Amino acid sequence: xxxxxxxxxxxxxxxxxxxxxxxxxxxxxxxxxxxxxxxxxxxxxxxxxxxxxxxxxxxxxxxxxxxxxxxxxxxxxxxxxxxxxxxxxxxxxxxxxxxxxxxxxxxxxxxxxxxxxxxxxxxxxxxxxxxxxxxxxxxxxxxxxxxxxxxxxxxxxxxxxxxxxxxxxxxxxxxxxxxxxxxxxxxxxxxxxxxxxxxxxxxxxxxxxxxxxxxxxxxxxxxxxxxxxxxxxxxxxxxxxxxxxxxxxxxxxxxxxxxxxxxxxxxxxxxxxxxxxxxxxxxxxxxxxxxxxxxxxxxxxxxxxxxxxxxxxxxxxxxxxxxxxxxxxxxx
Amino acid sequence: xxxxxxxxxxxxxxxxxxxxxxxxxxxxxxxxxxxxxxxxxxxxxxxxxxxxxxxxxxxxxxxxxxxxxxxxxxxxxxxxxxxxxxxxxxxxxxxxxxxxxxxxxxxxxxxxxxxxxxxxxxxxxxxxxxxxxxxxxxxxxxxxxxxxxxxxxxxxxxxxxxxxxxxxxxxxxxxxxxxxxxxxxxxxxxxxxxxxxxxxxxxxxxxxxxxxxxxxxxxxxxxxxxxxxxxxxxxxxxxxxxxxxxxxxxxxxxxxxxxxxxxxxxxxxxxxxxxx
Amino acid sequence: xxxxxxxxxxxxxxxxxxxxxxxxxxxxxxxxxxxxxxxxxxxxxxxxxxxxxxxxxxxxxxxxxxxxxxxxxxxxxxxxxxxxxxxxxxxxxxxxxxxxxxxxxxxxxxxxxxxxxxxxxxxxxxxxxxxxxxxxxxxxxxxxxxxxxxxxxxxxxxxxxxxxxxxxxxxxxxxxxxxxxxxxxxxxxxxxxxxxxxxxxxxxxxxxxxxxxxxxxxxxxxxxxxxxxxxxxxxxxxxxxxxxxxxxxxxxxxxxxxxxxxxxxxxxxxxxxxxxxxxxxxxxxxxx
Numbered sequence: 017x018x019x020x021x022x023x024x025x026x027x028x029x030x031x032x033x034x035x036x037x038x039x040x041x042x043x044x045x046x047x048x049x050x051x052x053x054x055x056x057x058x059x060x061x062x063x064x065x066x067x068x069x070x071x072x073x074x075x076x077x078x079x080x081x082x083x084x085x086x087x088x089x090x091x092x093x094x095x096x097x098x099x100x101x102x103x104x105x106x107x108x109x110x111x112x113x114x115x116x117x118x119x120x121x122x123x124x125x126x127x128x129x130x131x132x133x134x135x136x137x138x139x140x141x142x143x144x145x146x147x148x149x150x151x152x153x154x155x156x157x158x159x160x161x162x163x164x165x166x167x168x169x170x171x172x173x174x175x176x177x178x179x180x181x182x183x184x185x186x187x188x189x190x191x192x193x194x195x196x197x198x199x200x201x202x203x204x205x206x207x208x209x210x211x212x213x214x215x216x217x218x219x220x221x222x223x224x225x226x227x228x229x230x231x232x233x234x235x236x237x238x239x240x241x242x243x244x245x246x247x248x249x250x251x252x253x254x255x256x257x258x259x260x261x262x263x264x265x266x267x268x269x270x271x272x273x274x275x276x277x278x279x280x281x282x283x284x285x286x287x288x289x290x291x292x293x294x295x296x297x298x299x300x301x302x303x304x305x306x307x308x309x310x311x312x313x314x315x316x317x318x319x320x321x322x323x324x325x326x327x328x329x330x331x332x333x334x335x336x337x338x339x340x341x342x343x344x345x346x347x348x
Numbered sequence: 349x350x351x352x353x354x355x356x357x358x359x360x361x362x363x364x365x366x367x368x369x370x371x372x373x374x375x376x377x378x379x380x381x382x383x384x385x386x387x388x389x390x391x392x393x394x395x396x397x398x399x400x401x402x403x404x405x406x407x408x409x410x411x412x413x414x415x416x417x418x419x420x421x422x423x424x425x426x427x428x429x430x431x432x433x434x435x436x437x438x439x440x441x442x443x444x445x446x447x448x449x450x451x452x453x454x455x456x457x458x459x460x461x462x463x464x465x466x467x468x469x470x471x472x473x474x475x476x477x478x479x480x481x482x483x484x485x486x487x488x489x490x491x492x493x494x495x496x497x498x499x500x501x502x503x504x505x506x507x508x509x510x511x512x513x514x515x516x517x518x519x520x521x522x523x524x525x526x527x528x529x530x531x532x533x534x535x536x537x538x539x540x541x542x543x544x545x546x547x548x549x550x551x552x553x554x555x556x557x558x559x560x561x562x563x564x565x566x567x568x569x570x571x572x573x574x575x576x577x578x579x580x581x582x583x584x585x586x587x588x589x590x591x592x593x594x595x596x597x598x599x600x601x602x603x604x605x606x607x608x609x610x611x612x613x614x615x616x617x618x619x620x621x622x623x624x
Numbered sequence: 625x626x627x628x629x630x631x632x633x634x635x636x637x638x639x640x641x642x643x644x645x646x647x648x649x650x651x652x653x654x655x656x657x658x659x660x661x662x663x664x665x666x667x668x669x670x671x672x673x674x675x676x677x678x679x680x681x682x683x684x685x686x687x688x689x690x691x692x693x694x695x696x697x698x699x700x701x702x703x704x705x706x707x708x709x710x711x712x713x714x715x716x717x718x719x720x721x722x723x724x725x726x727x728x729x730x731x732x733x734x735x736x737x738x739x740x741x742x743x744x745x746x747x748x749x750x751x752x753x754x755x756x757x758x759x760x761x762x763x764x765x766x767x768x769x770x771x772x773x774x775x776x777x778x779x780x781x782x783x784x785x786x787x788x789x790x791x792x793x794x795x796x797x798x799x800x801x802x803x804x805x806x807x808x809x810x811x812x813x814x815x816x817x818x819x820x821x822x823x824x825x826x827x828x829x830x831x832x833x834x835x836x837x838x839x840x841x842x843x844x845x846x847x848x849x850x851x852x853x854x855x856x857x858x859x860x861x862x863x864x865x866x867x868x869x870x871x872x873x874x875x876x877x878x879x880x881x882x883x884x885x886x887x888x889x890x891x892x893x894x895x896x897x898x899x900x901x902x903x904x905x906x907x908x909x910x911x912x
Contacts (some may be wrong), residue, residue: 070519070627087629089526101521105539114535115525161527362722368714369731375788376734378758379746395761440637448634456642458903463649465899467849469871470888471652472883473659478651497648504641529633545815558739560852565876578741579856589750596742607737608730 018079018092018169018202019044020065025074027060035059035226039075042170042204042219047196050206051213052223052249053291055151058206059174061223065204066172067091078169089118089320094163095172098179100155102147102162108134109143112161119166133161136198153184160195170202177212189216210250214238222246244345247272253302255339258310260285268340275302277337282323285330289313291323305329376600383407383593390557390589406594413591414577416598423573425488426563427556430495431549437496438503439545443533445504447519455509460501468561479566486568493567495556503552510536510544549599550610557603574599588598653892660885667879679886683874692870695779695863700847702783703790704840710787711794711839712832716824718795719802736792740852747785748774748857778862783851790846794839802828802837834905841902848895867891 021043027035034057042048050058063069065076067088075084083091094115102111112133116126134140135155147155156176173192177185193216196203207213207332213220214234222229222237222245230242234250241247247255251274259270279285280303289307301317315331323329340348370377381397382390389400410416445453475494476485484490514537522536538545560575567576578599581592660679663672681688718729735743751758752773760770773781805828815821849868858864860873871891875884 066524068523068627087528087627088520088523093524095521097517097521099515099517101515101517103518103522103536103540105542114522114527118522118526119529162521166525205352241426279471352850358723361717361720362724365717365720365722365728366724368717369728371730372788372791373734375743375746375751376738379750382750389744395758398854409735435774437640441641444634444638448630454907456638458907460641460645460897462896462903462908463645465845465895466649466653467868467888467891467895469849469851469868469875470892470895472654472657472872473680473884474652476876477655497644497734500641500645512762529630558737560740561849564741564852564855575739575741575852578739578745579804579852587828589756592745592749596746599742600738603737603739607733 018021020202020204021077021080022061022065023075025061025064025075025076026072027057027064027069028072032194033226035064038226038228040221040228040231040237042202044079044202045200047193047203047205047216047218048221049213049217049219050204050221050223051208051210052229054208056223057226058148058208058221058223062095062172062174062204062206063305066093066095066261081100085149090168092169093172094166094168094170095174096156096159096163096176098175100147100159100176100179102155102158104147107144107146108139108150108158108161111147111158112165115162115166129165130161136164136195137161139145152180153188156180156188157191160192164195164199164248168201170204173203173205175207176205177207185212193215214250220250222249240347242347243269244341246270247339247341247347253314253316256310256315258313262310266340269343270341270345271333272339272341273313273333274337275314277329277334278313278315279332279334280315280317280321281330281332282327283330285332287313287331289329290346291325291327291329294324301331305331307331358486364562376604379593380597381593383597385590385593387588387590390593400472406590407598409596410591410598414580414595416577416595419572419574419577420598420602422488422571423575424558426491426495426571426573427553429488429492430499430556431477431552433492434496434503434552435507435545435549436499438500438507438548439533439538441504442507442511443456443537445508445514446514457505460504464498464501472565475562476566485566486570486572489574490515491567491571493561498559499552499555502555503548506548506551507541507544510541510548513544514540547610550606554603554607554610645815656885656888656892658885658888661883664881664885665879666881675882678736679882683883683890684887688865688870691867692867696848696866696868699783699786699850699866702780703786703847704843705841706783706787707790707794707838709840710791711798712829712836714791714795715798715802715832716828718799732795733792735788736790736796738789740789740850741856743789744785744853744856747781747788752781759794764791770895774858775862778858778864782853782857782864785857786847786850789791789853790843794843797835797839798832801832837905838902841898841905844898845895845902848891848898867894 020040022038022040024133025035025038026033038061050061052058060069064071067083067086067090071084072133075082077083078091078093103114105113109130112130113126116129121129130143131140134143137160139154139157139161142150142154142158146306147158150158159176176192177188189212192203192205196216203217205212217234219232220234220237221231224245229249230237230246232240233278237246237250241250244257248257253275255274257270257272263269263271287307289305290309292304292312294304295302296319299319301319301321302319303315303317303323305313305315307313313331317323317336342348383406384402384404385396385400386403386405389396415502445457479485479490482490484493518540519532522532527535557573558575560579563573563575564579567573578595581595661674661676663675663678664670665672714732718725718732722728749757754760754770754772757770757773759773763770771777809827810823813827818826850866851868851872854860854864854866854869860869865873867887868891871884871887874880874887
């Protein structure tokens with residue numbers, strides 16, 4: 017079991033309100049990703065849940081138990097750190113066994129659990145090594161192993177993939193998602209990478225300046241962003257924002273169109289423009305188009321779309337996929 | 349660039365460096381050599397360097413006459429005791445400063461350092477008086493306490509600089525893994541800091557071993573360590589060069605050996621982390 | 625960045641060290657201050673009451689005071705000059721490529737580990753003795769009259785002994801600093817056509833500035849309070865009475881605690897002036 021509820025959580029460091037006021041309800045078994053630009057308070061929020069920091073105000077409940085003042089050890093959570101935080105003086109075996117030793121389990125049980133975790137994570141050949149002798153991916157697995165042996169009510173991940181190279185990151189992303197499916201435990205995952213958030217999460221919490229901008233499933237966030245910030249943050253490349261005359265046509269302050277929601281033509285269309293840079297990725301081509309009416313736009317075309325720098329193109333936003341925002345940046 | 353240095357240049361460097369090194373080391377070397385000479389050879393003119401009748405007699409005489417072992421044991425107890433006691437007190441303090449820093453941490457560290465700057469002679473009489481009152485004069489326990497207090501700032505500082513190199517995340521991981529404070533320090537911090545703790549102990553043992561103000565002024569027959577043992581040779585009747593050399597060699601040999609191990613940590617320890 | 629409970633744990637764990645050092649600092653300091661305002665002669669009448677600033681005035685006006693200050697300064701400045709100049713040269717030497725660098729390093733560092741009483745005694749007798757000392761042999765070998773080191777040039781002799789003890793420390797710190805010098809900087813200067821001496825003057829020496837400051841400050845604090853070297857060699861005779869030694873004599877030899885305590889307060893003030901500068905440097909380093 018592992019439902020986590022935050023009620024009116026407020027955190028200040030001195031005079032700085034890092035987290036002004038957060039309410040959040042995470043259900044048992046959910047994979048929730050906290051995402052936001054760096055400094056948005058997502059790591060602080062995770063550390064508050066972990067008990068590594070105090071709340072200034074508010075309550076945290078795990079399985080309906082108030083743990084606001086409980087020390088980290090008593091919350092039944094496991095955490096995987098950005099730096100992995102492995103104990104360099106212990107072997108992989110002892111690293112994984114450490115939480116069990118702290119729980120004063122007997123040797124046989126510890127051994128059985130450590131080996132089971134090592135099986136799951138393919139670490140059997142490395143149990144006698146020290147963290148210093150492992151590759152980044154292997155260290156990551158040890159950190160996960162140390163987290164799963166305790167059978168915690170929830171897992172906390174603090175940007176666990178940011179120290180890995182791109183290829184390995186994709187792999188580990190899959191592994192963690194699979195692990196979640198296998199264990200069915202609640203996981204809270206912090207990242208600044210919206211691709212990680214979109215691909216892994218059941219639910220995403222978008223944070224900015226310590227405020228929850230939106231809480232919902234990846235597709236909800238993609239299809240119905242609550243505001244301009246979420247609309248701009250979710251989706252890659254970024255949504256195009258157009259103010260002025262084109263927005264006035266729709267009777268709003270500003271409109272947003274995702275790069276993938278344009279029709280492109282070399283002959284006719286709504287907005288005329290010239291191609292600046294064309295990024296050919298093979299499957300897709302991203303065009304940076306300078307338009308007269310709507311300013312600079314990023315537009316996705318398919319890989320075969322043959323234009324180059326200086327060509328004139330016409331873009332037409334898909335009318336069903338135009339996001340409208342008022343002056344306060346809220347979706348209307 | 350390293351490879352640009354010719355062998356010729358290297359040979360010249362080597363020659364000069366060895367000459368200077370031996371010159372600086374010479375007083376120690378000469379003392380050690382003299383300790384193996386007879387008294388006559390020790391003062392012979394011209395002096396003999398290596399070709400003399402090597403003898404161990406001086407060592408035997410020194411031990412017999414002045415009970416070297418008793419002073420040695422006092423030195424070991426005083427230096428060892430004060431260092432261990434200081435380290436036990438300093439580890440929790442350094443943990444606090446390194447991992448739970450507050451606005452006052454820096455002030456406390458600097459203040460600790462400032463107690464080290466207090467000139468001993470300025471407080472000699474009060475300490476002397478307190479020692480008489482408390483019956484600590486000429487006691488090993490009293491010396492352990494005084495030397496512990498003298499070196500405590502350095503121990504805290506050294507440990508603090510070593511602890512600061514340990515990432516806080518690892519200690520947080522231990523906390524998440526269910527370790528309480530005792531286990532966190534015992535099973536995670538201390539083993540990780542073993543090299544730092546070892547060099548701290550080593551350097552402070554050396555400093556305590558060589559301390560020669562309090563040991564000379566607060567000890568007599570009972571608790572006198574080797575510093576006082578040697579000082580007793582400054583009286584004119586002790587003027588036998590070979591025996592003086594033997595006594596000196598015995599007093600410095602243990603620490604020279606330890607010192608060679610600790611030379612890398614010396615800089616850091618004595619500059620309070622200002623130079624690494 | 626921590627929780628309330630870890631902060632209170634931290635305070636608790638810092639307490640023993642802080643309380644011990646606070647006691648170690650305050651109790652004797654207050655006692656010294658107290659005695660310094662009293663006529664206190666333990667063997668001649670004991671505590672004879674409050675005398676105001678008499679002890680302070682008497683200490684400064686006594687015929688021994690100014691000579692002791694001069695001696696103290698001579699020893700501190702002399703030893704510092706030797707340690708810095710030779711320390712820089714030795715550090716540069718040790719930084720060069722050579723065979724057996726580790727061994728040379730150890731040879732040069734060794735004097736630091738010799739206890740002060742031993743080094744004082746060895747120098748006094750085996751080297752500086754006017755009849756049987758090695759220097760006397762050497763002088764006679766060249767047909768010169770041996771110098772009577774500790775009575776003819778006592779202060780210089782003590783500077784020599786102290787410098788020998790402290791040169792390793794200076795060398796080691798300066799060597800560490802030199803090794804942290806970016807070699808690319810030197811190579812760039814070489815490419816720019818700067819000759820060896822100019823490179824030393826404009827790049828190496830400024831880089832060493834901080835390390836030299838630290839050596840000066842730390843050694844000053846230790847040199848101000850050298851004791852065993854004088855205790856063993858001259859016992860304060862022949863004009864080698866430093867401020868430290870003068871206070872020691874007032875307190876323990878002539879048992880004039882009031883007067884000695886006033887001297888102690890002067891010594892504390894003097895050391896604190898140096899300490900403030902050292903603290904600044906160390907403090908700045910803490911922020912970095």
